[in-house]
Amino acid sequence: MLKTANYAFEEARQEDLRDIARMHERFFGCTFSGQLGLKFLEDFYSLINASPEGIIVVCRDKGKIVGFVSGLSSEGGFAGRLLFKNFWSVLGHWRQGLDFVRREIVFKGGEFKAELKSIAILQEYQRQGIASELVSRLETFFKKKSVTGYKAFTDLKSSPDAWKFYESSHFCLHQKETISGIETRLYAKTI
Numbered sequence: 001m002l003k004t005a006n007y008a009f010e011e012a013r014q015e016d017l018r019d020i021a022r023m024h025e026r027f028f029g030c031t032f033s034g035q036l037g038l039k040f041l042e043d044f045y046s047l048i049n050a051s052p053e054g055i056i057v058v059c060r061d062k063g064k065i066v067g068f069v070s071g072l073s074s075e076g077g078f079a080g081r082l083l084f085k086n087f088w089s090v091l092g093h094w095r096q097g098l099d100f101v102r103r104e105i106v107f108k109g110g111e112f113k114a115e116l117k118s119i120a121i122l123q124e125y126q127r128q129g130i131a132s133e134l135v136s137r138l139e140t141f142f143k144k145k146s147v148t149g150y151k152a153f154t155d156l157k158s159s160p161d162a163w164k165f166y167e168s169s170h171f172c173l174h175q176k177e178t179i180s181g182i183e184t185r186l187y188a189k190t191i
Contacts, residue, residue: 007130009137012056012068017045019065020056027120028158048072048117055141059121059130067121069134073114073145112188114142114150131165139191149190156183163187 012020021041048054053074059067116138121130142150152171154162163185167173171187178184 006061007066007133008060009057009133010060012045012049012058014046014049016056016058016065017042017049020045020058020068020070023065023068023120023122024118028118045070053145055138057134057137057141059125059134061125066125067119067130067134069119069131069138070117071115071138071142071150072117073142073147075113075115112149112151114145114147116150116152119152132169135169142191147191149188152187152189154185154187155179156185 018038021038021044024041024045025038045056048070049056051072054070054072056068056070058065116135119131119134121134151174152166154166156163163173166185166187169189171189174186174188176183176185
C-alpha cells in the first residue's frame with residue numbers, strides 16, 4: 001500500500017506538537033481553530049497528547065513530519081479544558097466561536113463519542129496510502145479503548161476533497177448542514 005519504506009509511523013512526541021500545530025494552521029487556516037493562532041493549536045494538541053483518551057500519530061519521511069492524525073476516544077471534558085485554557089483567544093474570535101458551538105449543537109454525531117479530530121498530509125505525500133495507514137492506527141487505538149465507532153467532521157471550504165477520502169474509507173455521511181455559508185459534513189464509521 002505504501003510506495004516507499006522510508007515512512008515511519010509513530011505516536012507523536014511532545015517536541016512534535018509545534019510542527020503539528022503549524023501543519024494544522026497551514027491546512028486549516030480558514031477554519032475557526034486555524035484562526036486562533038499557534039499557541040491555541042499547541043495547547044489543543046498538547047491536551048490531546050496528554051490525555052489517556054487521546055492519540056496523535058505522525059508519519060515521518062526521513063525524520064520530517066509529512067502527515068498526522070489526532071483523535072479522542074471520548075470527549076471527557078476536553079472542550080471545556082481547552083476553552084478554559086484559551087478563553088481570551090477564543091473570545092477574540094467570537095463569531096467563529098459561535099459557528100463552532102452551532103456545529104456542535106447541529107451535529108449530534110449519533111451514538112459515537114469518539115472523534116477523529118484532525119488529519120493532514122502534505123500535498124506531495126497525498127495519494128500514497130499515508131492517510132489510510134494513519135486512520136488504521138487511530139482505529140487500533142480506539143479498539144483498545146473499546147470504541148465501536150467514531151465520527152469525523154469536515155467542511156468543503158478548508159478540505160474540498162476530504163469527502164472523497166472519507167467515503168472511500170468506508171465512512172458514512174451522517175449529516176450535512178450549511179453553517180455560515182460553508183457546507184459542513186459529519187461522517188461516522190463503525191469499527
